[in-house]
Amino acid sequence: MTTNNQAPSGFKEINVGGLFISHNGPLYAALRNKQFVMGMMIEQRHCNPRNVCHGGMLSSFADMLLPYGAMYALGMNRRFTPTISLQLDFLAPVNLGSWIEGTCEPLRSTSNLLFVQGLIKHKDEIVVRASGLFKWGDFVPSDDPINPFGLEET
Template sequence: MTHTSTHFDDVAMTAAENIPEGFRSVKLGGPFISHNGPLYAKWSGQRLLLGFRVEERHSNPLKVCHGGMLATFADMLIPCAAMYQGEMERRFLPTISLQIDYMGAAALGAWVQGEAEVLRTTRNMLFGQGLVTADGQAALRVSGIFKMGQLIGDGTATDPLGLK
């Protein structure tokens, strides 16, 4: 049996080939993100940028990115940014609270990109916020609180995604 190209295959191939310069595919977040990604990251020299191209499988019936996919992306954004900010040990950061303000849509084929900052850390929690755009237009404002979980490895990885 031979595989014939479908519209989904064409959209997926186009999306994978159309990633902004400097972004690399990254493996993070376990099987759920692997299944729902791919996610791409870039180190700007000061901040981690995280992004993905909206594929048909990410979309709702109106051909815009499903809010659940955007929420998943937002949930990854702040912990990923934390890996590259400050001097904190690298830890698993389970979500305690996540607030999302949906400000705009991300159409099929749009490049969704986010950047976040850590606002404060305590012994037990991390507080952060971020902004997500779709093709350069504001799409989400996000803030969250994350639990300081167990160390990942020995906690000393300064470039866990290999971006620097």
């Protein structure tokens, strides 16, 4: 349950995606059953004129969710992951004031490429199905490269 545009207990704000995401976020993350979960509160600035979250914002959310969730699942050091391909199916609208959460599953990781799929939900309803292909880029320095956001199990 969220109130006053705050993240649920156990989530912490994460710094990803440079100035674009910091301007359009914020994004939050937690570990639940050892799985990376990313969340976001849908604010007015994320919405279209009908107070439904804009598909472009959901796309940006998925673009951050998929590689970071995969890195956590694979126990890999944080890396820059340019997007090669991103596919989304918008299954249901997400209204203003909704809290969304995303999880993902890496499908294949090679020395150069990452294939991953994920789901974004509002409560128990799947609102977006996403899949993506990312290029493994340079490592991103971090105090803890395996848990760069310092997430604790909730």
